[in-house]
Amino acid sequence: MLKQIIAVTGMNLRNLSQRLGVSLVIVIGIAVTVAVLVSVLAMSAGFNKTLANTGRPDRAIVLRGGSEAELSSTISRENTQTIIDAPGVRRDADGKPIASAEMVAIINLPLKTSGADANVTFRGVGGKLQVLRPELHIIEGRMFRPALREVIVGRAAQAQFKGLGLGSRIDMRGSQWTVVGVFESGGDAHESELMADIETALSAYRRNLFQSVTVMLESADTFKAYKDALTTDPTLSVDVKREPQYYAAQSKRLTELLNFLATWVGGIMALGAVFGTLNTMYSAVSSRQMEIATLRAIGFGATPVIVSVFVEALLLSLIGSLLGGLLAWLFFNGNVVNTLGSNFSQVVFRLTVTPALLGSGVSLALVVGLFGGLFPAIRAARLPIVEALRAQ
Amino acid sequence: MSSIVSLKRVAKRYQRGKQTVEVLHSLDLEIEAGDFVALMGPSGSGKTTLLNLIGGLDRPSEGEVSVGGQRIDRLSGSALARFRARHIGFVFQFYNLMPMLSAQANVELPLLLTSLSAGKRHQHALTALQIVGLAERAKHKPAELSGGQAQRVAIARALVADPTLLVCDEPTGDLDRKTADEILGLLQLLNREHGKTIIMVTHDPKAAEYAKHILHMDKGTLAPQAVA
Numbered sequence: 001m002l003k004q005i006i007a008v009t010g011m012n013l014r015n016l017s018q019r020l021g022v023s024l025v026i027v028i029g030i031a032v033t034v035a036v037l038v039s040v041l042a043m044s045a046g047f048n049k050t051l052a053n054t055g056r057p058d059r060a061i062v063l064r065g066g067s068e069a070e071l072s073s074t075i076s077r078e079n080t081q082t083i084i085d086a087p088g089v090r091r092d093a094d095g096k097p098i099a100s101a102e103m104v105a106i107i108n109l110p111l112k113t114s115g116a117d118a119n120v121t122f123r124g125v126g127g128k129l130q131v132l133r134p135e136l137h138i139i140e141g142r143m144f145r146p147a148l149r150e151v152i153v154g155r156a157a158q159a160q161f162k163g164l165g166l167g168s169r170i171d172m173r174g175s176q177w178t179v180v181g182v183f184e185s186g187g188d189a190h191e192s193e194l195m196a197d198i199e200t201a202l203s204a205y206r207r208n209l210f211q212s213v214t215v216m217l218e219s220a221d222t223f224k225a226y227k228d229a230l231t232t233d234p235t236l237s238v239d240v241k242r243e244p245q246y247y248a249a250q251s252k253r254l255t256e257l258l259n260f261l262a263t264w265v266g267g268i269m270a271l272g273a274v275f276g277t278l279n280t281m282y283s284a285v286s287s288r289q290m291e292i293a294t295l296r297a298i299g300f301g302a303t304p305v306i307v308s309v310f311v312e313a314l315l316l317s318l319i320g321s322l323l324g325g326l327l328a329w330l331f332f333n334g335n336v337v338n339t340l341g342s343n344f345s346q347v348v349f350r351l352t353v354t355p356a357l358l359g360s361g362v363s364l365a366l367v368v369g370l371f372g373g374l375f376p377a378i379r380a381a382r383l384p385i386v387e388a389l390r391a392q
Numbered sequence: 393m394s395s396i397v398s399l400k401r402v403a404k405r406y407q408r409g410k411q412t413v414e415v416l417h418s419l420d421l422e423i424e425a426g427d428f429v430a431l432m433g434p435s436g437s438g439k440t441t442l443l444n445l446i447g448g449l450d451r452p453s454e455g456e457v458s459v460g461g462q463r464i465d466r467l468s469g470s471a472l473a474r475f476r477a478r479h480i481g482f483v484f485q486f487y488n489l490m491p492m493l494s495a496q497a498n499v500e501l502p503l504l505l506t507s508l509s510a511g512k513r514h515q516h517a518l519t520a521l522q523i524v525g526l527a528e529r530a531k532h533k534p535a536e537l538s539g540g541q542a543q544r545v546a547i548a549r550a551l552v553a554d555p556t557l558l559v560c561d562e563p564t565g566d567l568d569r570k571t572a573d574e575i576l577g578l579l580q581l582l583n584r585e586h587g588k589t590i591i592m593v594t595h596d597p598k599a600a601e602y603a604k605h606i607l608h609m610d611k612g613t614l615a616p617q618a619v620a
């Protein structure tokens with residue numbers, strides 16, 4: 001049986017060159033489907049990776065009660081003090097709580113790509129910044145100094161926007177700020193931000209209200225106690241969230257959208273590819289009618305014929321999916337994409353075409369090939385020999 | 393009981409839309425082992441239909457078909473396929489060779505259904521090509537062969553597995569007189585020297601003269617047998 005399968009399949013594959021035109025329909029259809037699916041999934045993967053990197057379970061972010069995001073939250077100076085001094089907050093060597101009461105403002109900067117203005121998050125941070133966020137490192141220049149109009153810019157923000165080089169000046173609220181350092185923070189969402197000393201920022205903006213407080217907990221386990229302490233305090237009306245929980249909620253919308261896109265666009269394109277494959281394989285089978293009928297007359301069984309149809313469909317799908325995966329990888333892997341993230345400002349993330357994603361692209365293609373080959377294979381097996389032989 | 397083909401009260405009906413058309417009417421036929429029978433008759437008289445029943449490509453609507461002592465009229469599709477592989481060699485009007493295979497590989501095809509080793513298959517195919525006088529064209533593709541040469545390859549393919557019966561439907565229908573005569577001479581040789589039983593459909597009275605017997609068919613019935 002194996003001899004027959006190999007012979008019939010081999011014969012068919014050698015013959016494939018004569019059906020190159022129609023075969024390309026399968027290859028291209030599947031390549032496009034896989035390329036689109038893989039890039040959407042790569043986007044989702046990259047975005048999730050960026051937001052998953054933001055935050056630690058032993059850090060909590062406190063916003064005004066009912067605020068979804070920092071921009072819609074305000075906390076008075078008095079309240080920030082209560083929040084920072086509450087039990088459960090870890091203390092530094094100097095005995096002071098490790099926390100940062102922060103101001104958030106949105107500024108406009110021109111994008112490097114189009115020159116059009118886009119939103120950037122400007123964050124005023126407290127003096128314990130580097131103890132609170134040990135993942136944050138200055139990679140170029142130096143840290144800003146308090147009381148001076150100096151900012152440090154995230155690596156991703158610098159890559160994305162014009163005029164953020166060391167020594168550049170930025171206009172904010174009629175005052176000039178100097179870029180003195182560039183930081184990275186493990187590829188998280190903060191890398192898309194600008195940071196400055198909180199008091200200097202507040203005074204430049206003539207504000208006395210904060211947007212959020214981020215605290216380092218004694219341990220991840222003290223979160224509940226800390227949260228209870230704040231929510232039962234009658235002078236406060238705040239929401240307390242662990243950082244990962246907060247950022248996950250921020251990214252939920254986009255992640256959902258991307259997954260929706262991947263499922264529906266991928267699904268509809270895959271369905272289209274199934275029909276394309278069906279059509280092509282039907283025509284392949286009908287162009288092989290005489291060959292198949294002759295083999296059957298000689299005494300070959302239906303199995304080798306069925307296998308040969310499936311192998312053709314699967315092989316073409318496989319080639320298509322590898323091509324599509326390659327395209328996605330060549331054009332999109334590592335591509336920087338920005339999107340509106342938390343605070344409606346740009347979050348920069350990288351498309352990551354992982355082997356696992358390529359694997360799901362190939363799997364999808366093989367499923368397409370299987371479905372697209374099924375009915376033509378059945379037709380080939382049921383081909384009435386006598387009629388097919390008459391058809392010449 | 394030396395009949396190698398035996399048909400008893402065989403009828404074949406086709407469904408054409410709502411109509412049922414009877415193409416063969418209660419037909420009886422006996423063919424002896426070693427015979428060479430030419431089957432003649434007007435177009436549409438049912439020659440190919442009859443040949444298909446004998447060759448196990450199709451089943452009768454009624455009656456019994458035996459080949460080599462085996463009843464084949466009620467066999468399943470896969471049993472019929474095995475029967476054809478073992479007992480029948482087909483020769484078609486348009487040769488039906490696989491265009492991407494060499495002459496040698498085309499001839500080897502039926503042997504893939506046997507348990508012969510690759511070496512033996514090669515050897516048998518070469519012998520068959522020698523019998524039809526085309527050993528030196530073994531490596532050629534069908535497109536590189538003339539019509540007569542292609543039909544010789546097809547005949548080599550039909551006889552390579554040593555079938556009980558060679559079934560030929562207008563084997564010279566697509567060839568000129570001279571080439572047709574060569575092919576018919578080859579069939580005659582296979583019948584006389586190699587003892588092959590042959591049944592051949594033809595429209596050409598000259599071709600029929602190569603056979604031992606001629607059967608005439610008209611509107612689904614056989615005329616009484618006459619000796620050529």
Ligand SMILES: Nc1ncnc2c1ncn2[C@@H]1O[C@H](COP(=O)(O)OP(=O)(O)OP(=O)(O)O)[C@@H](O)[C@H]1O
Nearest residue numbers: 387406407408415434435436437438439440441442
């Ligand atoms: N599948 C089918 N369905 C309906 N009618 C059929 C079918 N196959 C053959 N017929 C009819 O059966 C009759 C006999 O056909 P057959 O092919 O056996 O004739 P033939 O003698 O071989 O003719 P020719 O010399 O033209 O080859 C014809 O009228 C044909 O139209």
Ligand SMILES: [Mg+2]
Nearest residue numbers: 439440441561
């Ligand atoms: Mg006919």
